[in-house]
Amino acid sequence: MKGLLKVFEAIRPSFEQGGKLRVFKPVFEALDEAFFAPSATTVTAPHVRDPLDVKRFMAMVVIALFPCVLAAFYFFGLRFAVMILVSYAAGGAVEVVFAMVRKENINEGFLVTGMLFPLILPPTLPLWMVGLGVAFGVFIGKELFGGTGRNVFNPALVGRCFLALAYPAKMSASWLGPGNGLTGRLFEYAGASAVDSLSSATPLAMAKQGQFIGLREMFLGNISGSAGETSAIAIILGGVFLLLTRVASWRTVASILGSFVLLAGALHYAQPGTFGPVLWHLCAGGLLFGAFFMATDPVTSPITNTGKWFYGIIIGSVTVLIRNFTGYVEGVTFAILLGNIVAPILDEIVVGVRIRRLRSEG
Amino acid sequence: MRFRGGYNILLEGKPERQIAVMPEPDALYLPLRSRRFVFSELYVKDGERVNGGDILAKDPDNYAVPLLAPRAGRVQLKEKEGHIVLEEVAKLQERADMAEEELEHIEREMGAGGIKRYKLLALGAWQFFYDAYTGALPDPLGTPQAIIVSTVSLEPFVARGDAQLHKRLLNFTRGLEQLQSLLEYQPIYLVMPDIESEFANLVRNHIRGYAWVKMLEIPLTYPYDDFAILARKLGLKRSDGSVWAVRAEGVLATDRALTLTKPCTVRIISIGGTGVNSPTHVKVMPGYPMKDIRDKYVSEPAARLINGGILTGELLGAETLGVDAECRGLTILPELQERELFGFARPGWDRSCYAVCFLSSLRGKFRERFTTAMRGEGRPCISCNFCEEVCPAGIMPHLIHKYLYRDLIEEADEARVDLCVECGLCSYVCPSKIDLRKQLIDAKVLIEQEKEEIRQEQLRQEEARKQSVEEKSE
Numbered sequence: 053m054k055g056l057l058k059v060f061e062a063i064r065p066s067f068e069q070g071g072k073l074r075v076f077k078p079v080f081e082a083l084d085e086a087f088f089a090p091s092a093t094t095v096t097a098p099h100v101r102d103p104l105d106v107k108r109f110m111a112m113v114v115i116a117l118f119p120c121v122l123a124a125f126y127f128f129g130l131r132f133a134v135m136i137l138v139s140y141a142a143g144g145a146v147e148v149v150f151a152m153v154r155k156e157n158i159n160e161g162f163l164v165t166g167m168l169f170p171l172i173l174p175p176t177l178p179l180w181m182v183g184l185g186v187a188f189g190v191f192i193g194k195e196l197f198g199g200t201g202r203n204v205f206n207p208a209l210v211g212r213c214f215l216a217l218a219y220p221a222k223m224s225a226s227w228l229g230p231g232n233g234l235t236g237r238l239f240e241y242a243g244a245s246a247v248d249s250l251s252s253a254t255p256l257a258m259a260k261q262g263q264f265i266g267l268r269e270m271f272l273g274n275i276s277g278s279a280g281e282t283s284a285i286a287i288i289l290g291g292v293f294l295l296l297t298r299v300a301s302w303r304t305v306a307s308i309l310g311s312f313v314l315l316a317g318a319l320h321y322a323q324p325g326t327f328g329p330v331l332w333h334l335c336a337g338g339l340l341f342g343a344f345f346m347a348t349d350p351v352t353s354p355i356t357n358t359g360k361w362f363y364g365i366i367i368g369s370v371t372v373l374i375r376n377f378t379g380y381v382e383g384v385t386f387a388i389l390l391g392n393i394v395a396p397i398l399d400e401i402v403v404g405v406r407i408r409r410l411r412s413e414g
Numbered sequence: 415m416r417f418r419g420g421y422n423i424l425l426e427g428k429p430e431r432q433i434a435v436m437p438e439p440d441a442l443y444l445p446l447r448s449r450r451f452v453f454s455e456l457y458v459k460d461g462e463r464v465n466g467g468d469i470l471a472k473d474p475d476n477y478a479v480p481l482l483a484p485r486a487g488r489v490q491l492k493e494k495e496g497h498i499v500l501e502e503v504a505k506l507q508e509r510a511d512m513a514e515e516e517l518e519h520i521e522r523e524m525g526a527g528g529i530k531r532y533k534l535l536a537l538g539a540w541q542f543f544y545d546a547y548t549g550a551l552p553d554p555l556g557t558p559q560a561i562i563v564s565t566v567s568l569e570p571f572v573a574r575g576d577a578q579l580h581k582r583l584l585n586f587t588r589g590l591e592q593l594q595s596l597l598e599y600q601p602i603y604l605v606m607p608d609i610e611s612e613f614a615n616l617v618r619n620h621i622r623g624y625a626w627v628k629m630l631e632i633p634l635t636y637p638y639d640d641f642a643i644l645a646r647k648l649g650l651k652r653s654d655g656s657v658w659a660v661r662a663e664g665v666l667a668t669d670r671a672l673t674l675t676k677p678c679t680v681r682i683i684s685i686g687g688t689g690v691n692s693p694t695h696v697k698v699m700p701g702y703p704m705k706d707i708r709d710k711y712v713s714e715p716a717a718r719l720i721n722g723g724i725l726t727g728e729l730l731g732a733e734t735l736g737v738d739a740e741c742r743g744l745t746i747l748p749e750l751q752e753r754e755l756f757g758f759a760r761p762g763w764d765r766s767c768y769a770v771c772f773l774s775s776l777r778g779k780f781r782e783r784f785t786t787a788m789r790g791e792g793r794p795c796i797s798c799n800f801c802e803e804v805c806p807a808g809i810m811p812h813l814i815h816k817y818l819y820r821d822l823i824e825e826a827d828e829a830r831v832d833l834c835v836e837c838g839l840c841s842y843v844c845p846s847k848i849d850l851r852k853q854l855i856d857a858k859v860l861i862e863q864e865k866e867e868i869r870q871e872q873l874r875q876e877e878a879r880k881q882s883v884e885e886k887s888e
Contacts, residue, residue: 201797
């Protein structure tokens with residue numbers, strides 16, 4: 053691998069100031085830094101640094117998504133691989149163009165966005181919509197705010213929200229019945245032609261008609277739904293991993309699920325006929341996926357720990373309200389985006405209190 | 415007492431407790447600068463012969479704290495820039511006592527209490543004292559509201575308390591008594607890692623009946639030994655007067671200066687870190703040639719020498735030739751040699767990480783072979799909140815960073831950047847590799863300057879008003 057390093061060093065000058073390819077400097081740097089750890093050393097105290105960097109931080113999320121991705125392959129087939137590719141290509145292109153225009157580094161955040169996005173889409177959605185959605189999400193949801201670290205909204209959710217509002221028919225009709233048996237749909241490429249509107253209605257949509265799918269199916273993921281959100285067990289596996297690594301905050305997850313369970317439980321207790329049981333609601337739709345992977349995005353959730361509790365409570369309860377009292381069958385997307393809006397205010401309040409308390413110190 | 419934040423960085427090369435004695439040097443290179451002091455007022459001429467304990471220079475800005483000659487020798491001023499060189503060093507009889515008439519004069523001027531303080535200052539013990547809040551040298555003539563005595567040094571790696579106190583229990587307790595004699599009724603807080611230990615019991619037996627020493631147990635997590643944090647935890651308010659803080663070596667120096675009336679010129683420092691072949695504590699005098707230490711202990715060809723610990727120490731350049739007057743330890747760290755392939759994607763069995771993001775988390779505690787690598791690219795803050803979690807002072811480094819990014823100095827002041835104890839943990843844990851410690855320190859300095867300017871301006875206005883009033887009355 054010494055050879056590769058030499059190649060990088062040899063072509064580096066043409067990307068520097070005055071070089072022919074200087075426009076592509078962010079691309080070169082991203083490649084260079086992806087292959088080799090940076091050569092920078094500390095200048096002042098502290099003289100050592102923690103091994104964790106943003107690349108690793110983001111890579112942990114991608115690793116945690118592995119069970120969900122595998123489940124998506126199993127239940128919905130190889131087409132999902134193409135969706136991931138399209139998502140990375142379109143999202144990456146926007147990111148790269150912006151990095152070149154701004155003359156900044158390419159940020160690692162889109163590694164996560166590119167992976168999250170196809171997981172929250174219906175599995176037979178036309179590929180051009182996948183590309184358009186992720187490009188919109190990265191452009192509007194992230195780059196306009198100044199890139200990773202400065203965005204207010206979760207870019208993947210912005211993209212999904214855009215698709216849901218712009219192409220409601222396609223977004224609600226592209227579901228696919230899940231694969232069964234030993235190999236599932238692992239060797240199938242199930243496109244739009246495979247859609248059978250009867251067998252592929254999502255649990256939440258069927259619940260609106262009073263039909264409740266069994267809990268066992270929902271726990272394993274043997275149901276219709278967005279590509280990555282069906283299998284509760286896969287999500288919990290990855291999510292717990294993410295909590296253990298401390299990349300995601302357990303406070304956010306606990307408060308979302310806690311408030312959701314409390315509110316949904318109260319509704320079910322009051323009117324068991326109208327409102328579904330708690331465990332069923334917990335496994336249905338994108339709640340678990342949103343709670344573990346979407347809401348915990350450190351950039352768009354509140355920074356302060358107290359803020360995270362309130363943020364989670366807002367997301368959890370708004371999800372229950374949207375699901376049960378509005379025309380939408382699923383409310384997680386809107387609930388988290390609403391949480392993103394509220395997050396800076398929550399932070400402001402908590403920080404204000406903390407600063408008032410700090411004033412009396414020392 | 416509850417502590418918040420804190421984190422122990424497990425760096426390879428922890429110094430052993432025993433103390434190695436370095437051979438007597440031929441020449442001493444005494445730097446005129448140290449962390450707090452600039453010895454700008456010279457008291458010796460070029461070529462002059464001095465005896466051990468003679469005053470070579472003083473720092474006029476810090477209560478004229480002296481730089482003492484650790485050994486007898488001939489002074490060379492011009493040979494090395496920024497150093498006083500002592501040649502033909504010999505271990506002659508140290509100046510046994512101070513001149514009688516000098517002491518009598520002082521006693522007449524300042525009384526019996528004053529003479530103790532004068533001795534502390536003139537014999538080099540005073541430089542072991544710190545103001546708990548600012549870390550500066552306290553006023554030797556003032557009376558503090560309390561003294562904090564810490565026997566723990568937690569930063570990797572500075573000389574530890576157990577190495578300092580080894581076999582010197584008697585001197586330590588005698589030093590405590592001497593310290594008490596400087597006070598009227600104010601308490602001394604003795605900070606220990608374990609107040610039930612054998613050593614603590616011995617100390618307790620020795621000082622039995624002295625109600626003025628209060629023992630205090632702290633967990634061994636960096637940086638709970640920081641004086642500002644201890645003072646805050648003890649509820650000592652800054653407005654109630656100064657708090658003196660001193661470590662074990664300072665108590666021993668106090669004992670030496672006041673009981674024996676001998677100059678304190680020998681220090682125990684640690685030599686530790688990844689680049690050292692046999693990490694240990696050594697007994698050296700200020701000015702000990704850095705080259706000798708380097709030759710004996712540094713195993714890495716490309717190593718960084720740090721004066722102090724890994725988190726707050728200062729880079730020792732090649733221009734510093736000797737151990738300075740305030741040195742507490744030398745940390746040696748290998749420089750980053752080569753760029754690792756797929757550094758971020760490795761399982762990381764040998765990496766110790768604050769978050770649990772590497773395989774090594776399954777491994778239990780171990781000491782990592784750190785280098786000077788930054789280990790990541792600088793990125794915008796991703797709001798991971800690690801810096802706030804780890805901050806022992808209870809402030810929000812990420813918030814202050816964002817304020818400073820937008821030039822909101824006033825808000826940074828409101829967010830109490832002044833409570834920062836400069837421990838360096840926020841910079842250490844930051845995954846975006848933001849140099850938070852430096853930013854916070856810069857902001858503190860800037861705010862202090864601005865406040866000072868406002869104060870000066872108010873004084874000037876006051877003057878002007880007074881003058882105009884006087885003119886009118888005339």
